Amino acid sequence: MDLLGHSANGDGQRHLLVDHLRGTELRAHRYGDRFGAGEAAGYLGRVHDVGKGTCAWQDGLLRAEPTNGRVGIPHKHAGTLLAQQAGLGPLAGVVFGHHGGLVSRPGLKEELQAARGDGEHAASVQEAIDRVAQVMPEILDGPGLPGWVRDAYAQDPLVLDVLVRMVFSAVVDADRLDTAEHIDGLARPDHPVAALDLADRFEKARQELLADRSPSPVDGDRAYVYERAVSAADGPQGMYRLPAPTGSGKTIAAGGFALNHARRHGLGRVIVAVPFMTVTEQNADVYRGLLEAEGEPPAVLEHHSGIDLDAEAAAGRRWAKLAAENWDAPFVVTTTVRLFESLFDRRPEAMRRLHRLAGSVIVLDEVQSLPDAMLVPILSMLRTLTDHFGVTVLLASATQPAFFELSPLKDIAAREVIAEPKPLYNRLARVNYRWWTDPAPTADQLARTVAGKPAVLTVCNTTTQAQRIHTLVQEHRDGDEPVRHLSTRMVARHRRETIAEIAELNRTATPVAVVSTQLVEAGVDLDFPDVFRAYAPAEALQQAAGRCNRSGRRERGTVTIFELAHDDGDGQSSGGEFIYGPLLGITRMFFGDGLAWPDDPEALHEYYVERFKQTNVETKGRQIQKARQDGDFPRVAELFEMIRDVTVPVVCVPDRYAQERKRIGGILRALREGAPAGHLMRELRPYMATLPRGYVTGKAAGLMVPVVGDLYEWIGDYDKQRGIEIADTKESQF
The missing domain is CATH 3.40.50.300 (P-loop containing nucleotide triphosphate hydrolases)
Structure with missing residues (x-):
């Protein structure tokens, strides 16, 4: 009887185990060659599913085939043991983790003990190896670690961490592609263009x-x-x-x-x-x-x-x-x-x-x-x-x-x-900086000044502050000149459309006042003669300045750095202490009235040196680096965090998109009933805003209805310009 790797596809063809192992080996070898580990990656592809060779697994596949169900019999240990016996050391974990994920070095050691001698899986492991070796004897011949690794490890002990990750990726991708080729009946060659x-x-x-562009200075x-x-x-x-x-x-x-x-x-x-x-x-x-x-x-x-x-x-x-x-x-x-x-x-x-x-x-x-x-x-x-x-x-x-x-x-x-x-x-210095910090203005004084500028951008540190300043600017703005708002309190579609509208007003030199949070600063192509920026770390000040006189069509724009006086606002002078902590004090050491401007590269370098020293950057990643050296992949994944999880997504369909409410309501119901999240979450993203996590049980309690996981439905007010606002409205849209 032929050993099988996968059940029948739509054409009734079963996938022979030998064909799958060799197909995975060829791809993994090719991928590993790019970083000098082709032999090792190929061998791991060759043995990754050897455990499927037992009678129990083969019978299980035939039982599961009519319903396309899971076999439910472990098959990772045989290939893991072969890899270890071949001298591949920590790379043996690639085989063990190719379905469930990389395990720690001690965890891998325990699984290897279970695969040999009188271990829990020893009998089935030996059966699988013997049966597969009869038709594919090359599983018994392994290459050992790549020759370059020893010298590289002496130079950089973490090279082993990255090597395991790269080989794991190569084998997993090769396995998935070979399986997909069988299921779909179609080859998936690599992209033809490099x-x-x-x-x-x-x-x-x-x-x-x-x-095709208009000339710019x-x-x-x-x-x-x-x-x-x-x-x-x-x-x-x-x-x-x-x-x-x-x-x-x-x-x-x-x-x-x-x-x-x-x-x-x-x-x-x-x-x-x-x-x-x-x-x-x-x-x-x-x-x-x-x-x-x-x-x-x-x-x-x-x-x-x-x-x-x-x-x-x-x-x-x-x-x-x-x-x-x-x-x-x-x-x-x-x-x-x-x-x-x-x-x-x-x-x-x-x-x-x-x-x-x-x-x-x-x-x-x-x-x-x-x-x-x-x-x-x-x-x-x-x-x-x-x-x-x-x-x-x-x-x-x-x-x-x-x-x-x-x-x-x-x-x-x-x-x-x-x-x-x-x-x-120096040549591209298109702005002058002005510091409005002593005496600090009140929110109303700031708003009156901003409202008097024909085209102006104000960047705030918090969504609460941005909503408040926007409201005040609207009150003080003369005539029908538009006042626009940007923050994560607005759903993504609303933000995108507002940015596009502002860009068009810029292009036609139409007056507009914009009050935004920091989301406008990095790479958003807007251009104003006047920018007001709440006091923030130096890099944020310069990024805000990048929205001022961006095209260089004026001799100089003006960037005003302000701090609000403590009043009845959000409890912070400009919200910066709450968001940025000690970085504001470090910024004040180098930038300000009588000091450097934020676009001075030399001052920025000194600022970062001091910042990294005062904030103990060198010690913050120490746990992750140790876990990497120890081969503790689960611990690394647990500790590594690019974004602090301090907000939650909320779904809301504003009145401007009322025609979408029925569809979005259906998606939310499906999620609550346990439907797979995948593509449904992507359909919701244009109608998602974010709120601080503390709002769930705090000031927005009762206005956020759980959907699934950390996702909520917003049933409170949504201002047509400012987005989510905290009020007492509790009537569900759906």
Whole structure:
């Protein structure tokens, strides 16, 4: 009787176990070759399902086949033992975890003990090995660890952590692809285009874009930044920095660097990661316009929690749904949360894409937004990827943090895209800073001043403060000139449409006053002659200034940094102490009236050095680094947290989208009845806002109805401009 690996597909064909093991081996070997671990990855693919060779498992498959149910018999131990006996050490955990996730080193040791001698699984393990070896004797011949690992480990003990993750990814992806090929009856070859093939297409499209644009006074400096990026791309692989002021064309310059560097070094992929979903969507649109040509295979994969991959498939872009499983695309635009939480995860589906990072360029945009507490493990991971896995990293930001003063990078020098950035910052200094802090204005004084400006942006530190200032500006604004609001109290669709409306008012030079939270600062392409910014850390002040005189069409814009006097507001002078803590005091050491301006690169460097010292950045990631050295993958996944979980999502359909209420209500009912969340959650995202977690039992108690998990339905008031507002309305929409 032939040994089976999977039950019959739609054509009635069963998947022979030998065919599955060899198919997985070939793919895993190819993926592992990219980082010098092809033999090891291939062997692990060869043995990963050997445990299916027992009579009990084979009989179980035949019983489960009519209902397409689960076999329910463990099959991981046999391949795990073979991998350990082959000298693959911690890589044996790849086989044991290929369904349930990577386990800790002690956990793996216990499972190996259960697989040998008089252990719980010893008899079935030996039966499986004997039966499979009769038809596939090569399972008994293993390669040992890759030869380069010993020297690399002496240089960087954490190389073993990353190697296990990368090989795990290669084997999991190979296994899933081979299984899918059997189920679908269709081969899934890799994407036919590599990043190294796209540089000329990008440059041609860029030239056409420039020809169609209206000239701007900053075009010369944008061209300089782009030329420096393309020139730097000829350098060796490693870690690069792109410091350039806001509005200097970093998005296109970073793409130009990445694609030309990929061509220079024969790299297959570019991954662009940005911290905010709105910027991810914006950047993906830019790159699609420059890289996707009619008649050519799609090149840009946009992958984040806000993208509805089922809708993409329904619209004829099924490739995007498939490519998102394993980042099989030459150009990927994602979020830093998705990138780094995958790198530090332990689950197969989250890690499946990681092997695609080998031999790639990773562009990290707006790197000042990386969380301080996670910097040491993040930079350590990036260092290992660049040193041993063929990765080049580009750190792009107008406010470059002093990352190379921290321990993971302290012994190397950054490769600078712009060697002397200060003259560029001086040329592109398009604003004057004014400090309105002593005496501090009241909220009403601020609102009266803002209301008197024809076109003005005010950035607040909290949603409560932004709603209050917006209300006051509306009261003091003369005539019919619009006053708009932006915050996460508005559902995502409402925010997107408001940003588009403001951008159009900017474009036509129509007066508008905008009151926003920080969400407007990173990469949102708005332009005002006057910007007011609540006192915040230096990088936030400069990011706000990036929305002032952005196009350089005025001689100078004005950025006013304010602190509100304590009054009947939110209990903080400008909400900053609550949000930013000690960072405000460190900012005051370097920036302010009579001190440096926030766009001074040298002062920013000193600010970051002091900030990292005072906030003990070096110690914050110590537990994660120790868990990585110990091979404790579950502990690493538990400790690594890109975003503090201090808010909850709430679903609300404002009156402006009333036609959607029936559909959204049906989705909420389905979720409450236990329907799988997946695509249903994606359908809800345009109608989600966020509220502080404490509101659930605090000031919004009774207005937030549980749906599933941390998701709530909002049944309170929704202002047509400001979004969710706390009131006593308790009548459900659905």
